[in-house]
Structures are given as structure tokens and as C-alpha cells.
Amino acid sequence: MTTLLERIDSRPADDMAAPAVAGPEPAARLRATMAACRVQFTWFGTKRTLTAEQKAQAARAFDAEGHFLSAGKKLLDTKHSAFRAVTAIRTRATDHWRGLTLPFPEPGVRLIRHADVEDFDRRMADLREELEDAVVTLDRHFGELKEAASRRLGSLYCPSDYPATLVGLFGMAWDYPNVEPPAYLAGLAPGLYRQEQDRVKARFEEAVQLAERAFLDEFARLVGHLTERITGANGDGTPKVFRDSAVDNLCDFFERFRTLNVRSNGELDELVDRARQAVRGVAAADLRDSASARADVARQLSTVRESLDAMLVDRPRRRILRGSPAGGEA
Incomplete structure (x- = not known):
């Protein structure tokens, strides 16, 4: 059974301590000892843009024209303890990823040491489980959150803005994209x-x-x-x-x-x-x-x-x- 690191780097695990790129240059060391790592989140959006009719209604209060007004509404109280618990896990995952990695000039990609990949993968898996549990807890409060939103939004409240459940609408994933040229190009x-x-x-x-x-x-x-x-x-x-x-x-x-x-x-x-x-x-x-x-x-x-x-x-x-x-x- 291959390890996660062996799936990222085709070199045998015993050879990974030896740089694949010769020379003392820092860039060569990075390329030899680090892998690209990407973390992505799926997150339920808690804001909606007002409809044209709603913006026109809001604009009248300021004697303005609706198409010159940008306005939105907040669907849920993101300061609710259950929602904050979900957000805190995303923050911890992001901080953990950034703390173990170096920047790389491609969107959403950073560099992680080969030696840290296995532990990183385990830690992120644990955080993903925590996130799933926290979302289940948040979903138990979904009804009261919608009731609170209905009171606060008044006529702007729209039931169709809300899904039947929040389970499955929050998630995190990570992978190790290949940033090297494909070998088949050589021939x-x-x-x-x-x-x-x-x-x-x-x-x-x-x-x-x-x-x-x-x-x-x-x-x-x-x-x-x-x-x-x-x-x-x-x-x-x-x-x-x-x-x-x-x-x-x-x-x-x-x-x-x-x-x-x-x-x-x-x-x-x-x-x-x-x-x-x-x-x-x-x-x-x-x-x-x-x-x-x-x-x-x-x-x-x-x-x-x-x-x-x-x-x-x-x-x-x-x-x-x-x-x-x-x-x-x-």
C-alpha cells in the first residue's frame, strides 16, 4: 500500500531525503523537497443582493434612484454561537495550512514540505470531521435562525432564499496539484x-x-x-x-x-x-x-x-x- 507522499512524488520513499535537483540554489531546494498543496472550502453564502424592486423601495427612503443603489440582505445571524463554531473550524484549518507552508505564485496554491504531508493530511481529515459535526449542530438551530431572520428582515425575508437543510453546504477539501511539466511532453x-x-x-x-x-x-x-x-x-x-x-x-x-x-x-x-x-x-x-x-x-x-x-x-x-x-x- 503506497503512502500519501508516494502518491504525490513518484520517487521511492527511501530516496526522498536526497534532493532530486542538484545545486545549492534555494529554488532548487524548494522544488526538490516541497509539494504543491491547495485547500478549498465550500461555504453557504449568507448574503443576497436585493431585487430591483426591493432596491427601488429602499432608494425611495433616500430620495435616490434604485439602479444607482447597491444593497443586500443578511440571511443568517453569523454571530450565533453555532455559526461561529463552524467558522472557527475554517479559520483553524486555514491557519494550520498557512503555518506549515510557503507561498507559491499560483492562485490558492502553497508549498508544503514532503516530511509534513502525512501529518497535514491527518490533521485536515480530523478538522473536516469536526466541521461536519459542527454543521449538524448548526442545522439543529436552523429553524430558530430563520425565525430570527424573518423578524429582522421584515418584508425582505423570502423563504426561497433558504435551503431545506444546511448539511452538505459547508465543506473543505485539499489536494496536491502537480506543478511540474507532464513527462510525456519530453518525447x-x-x-x-x-x-x-x-x-x-x-x-x-x-x-x-x-x-x-x-x-x-x-x-x-x-x-x-x-x-x-x-x-x-x-x-x-x-x-x-x-x-x-x-x-x-x-x-x-x-x-x-x-x-x-x-x-x-x-x-x-x-x-x-x-x-x-x-x-x-x-x-x-x-x-x-x-x-x-x-x-x-x-x-x-x-x-x-x-x-x-x-x-x-x-x-x-x-x-x-x-x-x-x-x-x-x-
Whole structure:
């Protein structure tokens, strides 16, 4: 029985630790060690555009013309606890996917390490089961949600806007699309195959740029936030209060950077290491209780922040390669 990773990559599982693409280039490493990964959601739409007659009726209240008015109605209370539970699972699935992956210049596609595929697949399957259970719970409240909508929408309420059940109208799926040129082109059309190889190579080179830019932006934001919280003061001179997450999020970034770093920017690598050393062994409680700890961490992070600011200013504007349809960071 083949594993999921073997279905994505035809190389034997024992050979996957060895890069298939020679050379130290970051793009080659990405292409050799990562797979394309896509997550998609099916979601019941909770908004409807008003009919022309309804817009005309609404426009009269403002002495306006209906065809110059854009208006819609909300079918369900999305703040209801059962609906929020469904939405929370989608957020967790998206966060999990993005936390394990790097951007890729094709719509909805990101890159995941071969080593993470099996665990990712299991986690997403668990989340899909949670989603199905949450939708069943939401469906039990569907009647009361429609009654509430009828009261709130008044004459705009239309029973035909609502399905008989919400079960089956929310879902999530994920797959691993092939972004490599099809092998049959090599013998069928060698010239076209070479063009496709060049196109894929350019895509992975752009993926390196996107990853570097994403890491740089996130790192600068986290360092800036923590530095501001531990150096700033309230009006009465007392230190600003900050959440544990200010430190925890930076530490989480260090771990993700260590795992997913494409090693394309030595200066960024050095700054991340300096920031890691600055907060090593330091807990949020230490920064709250010790002025000397705050001063020491602030001093080290301030120099990191200055260098990051310079990198953000000097960062070149790279040409983004686009295919058809238009690509972009997922």
C-alpha cells in the first residue's frame, strides 16, 4: 500500500531525503523537497443582493434612484454561537495550512514540505470531521435562525432564499496539484517541454522571493510590536502592559522560520538568530517584573529592528511573473 507522499512524488520513499535537483540554489531546494498543496472550502453564502424592486423601495427612503443603489440582505445571524463554531473550524484549518507552508505564485496554491504531508493530511481529515459535526449542530438551530431572520428582515425575508437543510453546504477539501511539466511532453514536444521546465523554474524562483518577503514582513511586525510594548510607557510612567502572546508569537515564528527557511538571505538569517538570542530563556513574566530584563531585551531588539527597517526600505521591487489566469500569493 503506497503512502500519501508516494502518491504525490513518484520517487521511492527511501530516496526522498536526497534532493532530486542538484545545486545549492534555494529554488532548487524548494522544488526538490516541497509539494504543491491547495485547500478549498465550500461555504453557504449568507448574503443576497436585493431585487430591483426591493432596491427601488429602499432608494425611495433616500430620495435616490434604485439602479444607482447597491444593497443586500443578511440571511443568517453569523454571530450565533453555532455559526461561529463552524467558522472557527475554517479559520483553524486555514491557519494550520498557512503555518506549515510557503507561498507559491499560483492562485490558492502553497508549498508544503514532503516530511509534513502525512501529518497535514491527518490533521485536515480530523478538522473536516469536526466541521461536519459542527454543521449538524448548526442545522439543529436552523429553524430558530430563520425565525430570527424573518423578524429582522421584515418584508425582505423570502423563504426561497433558504435551503431545506444546511448539511452538505459547508465543506473543505485539499489536494496536491502537480506543478511540474507532464513527462510525456519530453518525447512528444521537446521544445515545449523545455519551455515548461523554464516556466516552472521561474515559478519556484519567485516562490523563494515570496517566502523571503513574507518572513521579512512578519518578523519586522513581531519585533516591532514586542519592542514597542517593552520600551513604551503609559502616561503615568508605568510600563505598558503586554500579553504573553507578544513573546510567544515571536518564538513561534523562530520555529517556523527554522523549519521553512529557504536560506536565501544571509542577512535575514543573522537577524533572526540575534533576535532569538535576545529572548532566549525570557518569559513574558520576566519582562513584566524586571526592568533590567526589559532594558536588555529592548536594547538587543532595537538594533535588530533598525536593521529590519533598513532592509524593508532597501528591498528591491521584484518583477512578479504571472501565468494565465493571474497568479498570486495564496
